[in-house]
Amino acid sequence: MLTVIAEICVKPGRRDDVVAAIAELTPLVLKEEGCGSYQTLVDHQAQLPWKKNSPDSIFMLEHWESLRLLEQHLQQPHMETHRARIKDDVVDVKIQVLEPA
Template identity: 75%
Template sequence: MLTVVAEICIKPGRRQRVLDIINKLIPTVLDEEGCHQYDALVDHQAQVPWKQNSPDSIFMLEQWESLRHLEQHQQMPHMETHREQIKDDVIDVKILVLEPTA
């Protein structure tokens, strides 16, 4: 099982628009073969000194059965459409693909 953490850095003032688009996409992705989790998360605005703040980012937390499933997901037509819909709102995307250590 692979865990993906993706930070989608959004232009200021456009996060809710992108989040609305992602929320419509989630059920379709969850129906994909090998997808076990696909959640959108946003920064909790806690005022503590040890926390980094990312108010203009959306974080995707995903679990995929294998790298093959994740690669198939990236090539799905609905993902191509999704990327096209949000391209003018996104500054950067940082993707981590993680595996368990035990």
């Protein structure tokens, strides 16, 4: 099982709209072959000296059975529609694909 951590950096003030778009997308993704989980996370606003604050980021925590199925996920029509919907709100996307050590 692969773990994907994606950081979606959005324009200031646009995070809630992108989170709402992801919420609409999530049921479709969870039905895809190989998707073990698809969770949306946002920064917990705590003022701690050791914590990095990311108020304009959305983090996706995903689990996929294989790289092939993850790549198929990225090519799904609903993903293309979703990317087009949020493209004007997104500044950058950073993706990590991880495996157990």
